[in-house]
Amino acid sequence: MFRQLTALLLISPLLGETISYNEQVRPILSDKCFLCHGPDVENNKAGLRLDRADSAYAALEESSGHAIVPGSPEASVAWKRMLSTDQDEIMPPPDSNLSLSGQEKEILKRWIEQGAVYEAHWAFVPLRKAIEVPTPKMAGWVENPIDAFVLDSLESDGLKPNTPAADTRWLRRVTLDLTGLPPSSSEIEAFKADGSLDRRAAKEAVVERLLHSPAYGEHMASAWLDAARYADSYGYQSDQLNHQWPYRDWVIRAFNSNLPYDQFATWQIAGDVFDQPSKDQELASAFNRLHRLTNEGGSIREEWMAENAADRVHTFGTAFLALTLECSRCHDHKYDPISAHDYYALSGFFNSIDENGLYDSSVKIPAPAMLLPTDEQTERLKAAQATRRRAEADHRSVRSQSVVRFIKWLEEPAVPAAAVDLEAHYDFTSDPDQAMVNLASGGPKGAKLAGAAIVEEGAGRHLVLDGDHGPVFPGHLQIDRWSPFSIDLTLHDSLRQAHPVVVLQKCFGTDVGYNGFDLMLEDGHLSARLYRVWPGNGIGVRTQSPIELGEWTRVTITYDGSSKASGLKIHLNGKPAPIEILRDHMQQRTMIRTYGSGHLTLGQRFRDRGFQGGGVRQMKIYRRELSELEVRHEGNVDAILRLAVQPGSQREQLLEYFQSALDAGTRAAAAKMMEARKAEVMLEESIRAMPVMRELPEPRETHVLARGEYDAPTDESTRVERDTPKALPPLRPRGSTPDRLDLARWLTQPDHPLTARVFVNRMWANFFGRGLVSTADNFGLQGSLPTHPDLLDWLARDFIAHGWDIHHLCRRIALSNTYAQDSSVPPDALQRDPENHRLARGPAHRLAAEQIRDTALKASGLMDPTVGGPPVSPYQPGGDLWRESNSMSPAYRQSTGKALHRRSIYSVWKRTAPLPNMSAFDAPTREVCAVSRPRTNTPLQALVMLNDVQFVEAARALATAVHHQDPSTEITAAFVRLAGRPPSTEELNILIRLHGSEMAYFTDHPEDAAKLIAQGEAPAPSGVDPVHLAATTSVCLAILNLDATLWKR
Known part of the structure; x- marks a missing residue:
């Protein structure tokens, strides 16, 4: 009887009610049915989709009847199976661990009876062009349209808005929400004075002041950095520190300059794609490069490039669309209409940059990267570039001018007895146990074979390599990108390996990142590369035709020091080889000492494939670019001299040789040119670099990857073209191949159903603690429904109509009476709406981790207001938590001086070892995109507030700032600084008693007083009674821990 009565009570409110598919039915089907009968077509059971009317109404494939017959539950197979008691028939099946409640069944039954009408998911429905603002009965309460929507909803529910919050409470609330900081005592007093004349005007003045405060951009940036997964470390393996803080500073500048949101989004998605991007536009594209990177030995570049592209897709989906796109990486989405095809079509926008997927723990920045010179460096760089151009001219x-000297030389041609600028010459005929002899005069004397073999065959003695070992030549080829050089060697390829093998290299680094020069052989094709980070920062060329298998080939590499691929040439058997350019973009130095010896080495490289079975017969190294004539004649000066005495013979080639090897004037000018190039490069080396996006000339092919595996088989049937999800508006590209700028413009088109809704919802959460859609990261079918759908759409439409102006949106919310309500909870509201979904009272929630620390710093007077710059390392408890958590991690080096008291947004953010006082208050690790934070309450938080040196020091600084002989004066001043209001009589009396007890304790224990006020690096004041100061410090610590401080109300 009781169960029947309960069921009747649950069902009775539904009687006579029109059932809404979106609000009542879809959530049930999504939770209980879509896993097997939703958008994931490939894995659907019985070929039935309950997310679509055509499938739900259609004849069943595996049995007779129809799943849903509109108007007739009795004829609907789905309804019958929901009611079944047969374990083989009931739906959901028992092994799913899902079941339908009585109320859910009744909703579904009533919906079928009413015609089983399907509706498009609210978030995918385009914004209406006009949303009518309601006219509630209490029209006098309405300050702006927000209030009209909220009040209309309250009146419909039989609720009334709360009374207005006290002016000081509103001031603290809005100051925290717009700047992340509490108002100062002087700001509180000024607002009281202004408010007594014109309360509305005073509030408007406050909001304008806050919106134009540097602290506004810092506070707004903090939430966006969560979404951008910004951190100061790479996240994997040893979790080395990166150099990505210029992006953080750009975000702060963007908010402080009120960059419209459509541009804010566009620059980050595609700032590099503009025809002539500004420095800030290109820098903004670093948003796509902030994901984690690994440097673990043995990592596979292709795997991590796929992971990086996937992270960009997931971040794009969460940050801008509030969709869980990651669910479609392995299969069609189980709940949302996003297919795996949609996922990979979207990923095509993000997988065509010149990256290698890894980082190498060195000073090198993962490519592609942009240089970020200071104003002074910019001027110096311009001067260096001008000097270099003059030297080249x-x-x-x-x-x-050397032609005159050349003609005179032809009259009596003479050449040096030995080749000019020959640094080394090895013929590899030494005995295996002896050092190889450098046949060139001067320079290093030789090198050992290091595991290679000397063999005697028909071609004479030569070197044979095993792929794992090879001769090392210390001291040879001391070059960088400004240094001309030539290398001549005779090779024999006996295996024709399909993968690249190292023939010759002078590199630093490991398998996760080499830098320097190398000569590689792949399937018979030779490639020469000079690079800092391959492939995004270097030059490289590759022969179009393979060398002969099993034949000896003389290979000559020449380079002119120009930093251009056109200056890097490959000759085969004395003739220029047709080549293709692999890469042609170089900045900063190439020879950066990272790991390894950096010595010139034949046939092998650490953790790389060597020239197994390869033969080398001779090797010569020159400190200049050889002329074509020298290449053809193997540097034989006698052969060149014979040409010189033949009338009219090869005069152009002889002139080139003369200029390169003999003419003192040309050689001196070349040396000056090299020095000018070096000066420019060394200046570049001192300039900070930042990873950004840079498109390849031709997009990479994109394929649907089975189960998301990077090495899944692919063919023409798996190939997809760049596109946006089919459930959303169509993409309208500018050209035949869509790019990220097209994607950004698609995202910010006025009729896009998600972009504006998602952003205004998050901004609403910034003020109210929760969005109108509580699942800020999920506007899909598993997300929450909006509590005020018309208000959400009106805000979105108003936001777009006002040019995506974030300041305008903030003004709308901050100056509304909805926001200005008192946050106290009337008994009726507590019972009917305990979580304040209906907005019948003002917001109240605990501050974020950064706000708590920054409040302590601001109130105490310790805060350093400097904006921007490299991350700082504040106090950390215990020993070195970085090394304790990861022995391969760099050591934690605590900052000193003012840097200890910077705003929390500048604190170093190490993904695998975040600052404890941030983690304790629910700050994310930023390993992945996060658009909302949980708010937990744990005992650990109180321990942090009472014992963390940051807060103890701040309490002592606050005690110093409010020092007065009268404890009640001190306590009131400290309370106002932290809580934004004077303490109540009861609060003041409790704190005065605490002060008295602390005075008594510290009088008896002066050594403890001395220890307490000595906490932190900020010096304790002189001339102040340490016992009194310690007692006031304890009271300030107590105030710091109060709800009045830690909560925004």
């Missing part, structure tokens, strides 16, 4: 001029 002088070199060209001197070369042209």
Whole structure:
């Protein structure tokens, strides 16, 4: 009888009610049915989709009847199986661990009876062009349209808005919400004075002041950095520190300059794609490069490139669309209409940058990267570039003038006895146990074979390599990108390996990142590369035709020091080889000492594939670019001399040789040109670099990857073209191949159903603690429904109509009477709406981790207001938590001086070892995109507030700032600084008693007083009674721990 009565009570409110598919039915089907009968077509059971009317109404494939017959539950197979008691028939099946409640069944039954009408998911429905603002009965309460929507909803529910919050409470609330900081005592007093004349005007003045405060951008940036997964470390393996803080500073500047949100989004998605992007536009594209990176030995570049592209897709989906796109990586989404095809079509926008997927723990920045010179460096760089251009012009001029000297030389041609600038010559005929002899005069004397073999065959003695070992030549080829050089060697390929093998290299680094010069052989094709980070920062060329298998080939590499691929040439058997350019973009130095010896080495490299079975017969190294004539004649000066004495013979080639090897004027000009290039590069080396996006000339092919595996088989049937999800508006690209700028413009088109809704919802959460859609990261079918759908849409439409102006949106919310309500909870509201979904009272919630620390710093007077710059390392409890958590991690080096008291947004954010006082208050690790934070309450938080040196020091600084002989004066001043209001009589009396007890304790224990006020690096004041100061410090610590401080009300 009781169960029947309960069921009747649950069902009775539904009688006579029109059932809404979106509000009542879809949540049930999504939770209980879509896992097997939803959008994931490939894995659907019985070929039935209950998320679509056409499938739900259609004849069943595996049995007779129809799943849903509109108007007739009795004829609907789905309804019958919901009621079944047969374990083989009941739906949901028992092994799913899902079941339908009595009320859920009744909703579904009533919906079928009413015609089983399907509706499009609210979040995918385009914004209406006009949303009518309601006219509630209490029209006098309405300050702006927000209030009209909220009040209309309250009146419909039989509720009334709360009384207005006290002016000081509103001031603290809005100051925290717009700047993340509490108001100062002087700001409180000024607002009281202004408010006594015109309360509305005073509030408007406060909001304008806060919106134009540097602290506004810092506070707004904090939430966005969660979404951008910004951190100061790479996240994997040893979790080394990165250099990505310029992006954080750009975000702060963007908010402080009130960059419209459509531009804010566009620059981050595609700032690099503009025809002539500004420095800030290109920097903003770093948003896509902030994901974690690994440097673990043995990592596979292709795997991590796929992971990086996936992270960009997931972040794009969460940050801008509030959709869980990651659920479609392995299969069609189980709940939302996002297919795996949609997922990979979208990923095509993010997988075509010139990256290698890894980082190498060195000073090198993962490519592609942009240089970020200071104003001074910019001027110096311009001067260095001008000097280099003059030196290049002088070199060209001197070369042209050398013709006269050349003609005179032809009259009595003479050449040096040995090749000019020959640094080394090895013929590899030494005995295996002896050092190889450098046949060139001067320079290093030789090198050992290091595991290679000397063999005697038909071609004479030569070197044979095993792929794991090879001769090392210390001291040779001391070059960088400004240094001309030539290398001549004779090779024999006996295996024709399909993967790249190292023939010759002078590199630093490991398998996760080499830098320097190398000569590689892949399927018979030779490639020469000079690079800092391959492939995004370097030059490289590759022969179009393979060398002959099983034949000896003389290979000559020449480089002119220009930092251009056109200056890097490959010759085969004395003739220029047709080549293709692999890469042609270089900045900063190439020879950066990271790991390894950096010595010139034949046939092998650490953790790389060597030239197994390869033969080398001779090797020569020159400290200049050889002329074509020298290459053809193997540097044989006698052969060149014979040409010189033949009338009219190869004069152009002889002139080139003369200029390069003999003419003192040209060689001196070349040396000056090299020094000018070096000066420019060394200046570049001192400039900070930042990883950004940079498109490849041609997009990479994109394929649907089975189960999301990078090495899944692919063919033409798995290939997809760049596109946006089919459930959303169509993409309208500018050209035949869509790019990220097209994607950004698609995202910010006025009729896009998600972009504006998602952002205004998050901004609403910034003020109210929870969005109108509580699942800020999920507007899909598993997300919450909006509590005020018309208000959400009106805010979105108003936001777009006002040019995506974030300041305008903040003004709307902050100056509404909805926001200005008192946060106290009337008994009726507590019973009917305990979580304040209906907005019948003002917001109240605990401050975020950064706000708590910054409140302590601001109130105490310790805060350093400097904006921007590299991360700082504040106090950390115990020993070195970085090394304790990961022995491969760099050591934690605590900052000193003012840097200890910067705002929390500048604190170093290490993903695997975040600052404890941030973690304790629910700050994310930023390993992945996060658009909302949980709010927990744990004993650990009280321990942090009472014992963390940051808060103890702040309490002592606050005690110093409010020092007065009268404890009640001190306590009131401290309370106002932290809580934004004077203490109540009861609060003041309790705190005065605490002060008295602390005075008594510290009088008896002066050593404890001395220890307490000595906490932190900020010096304790002189001339102040340490016992009194310690007692006031304890009271300030207590106030710091109060709800009045830690909560915004």
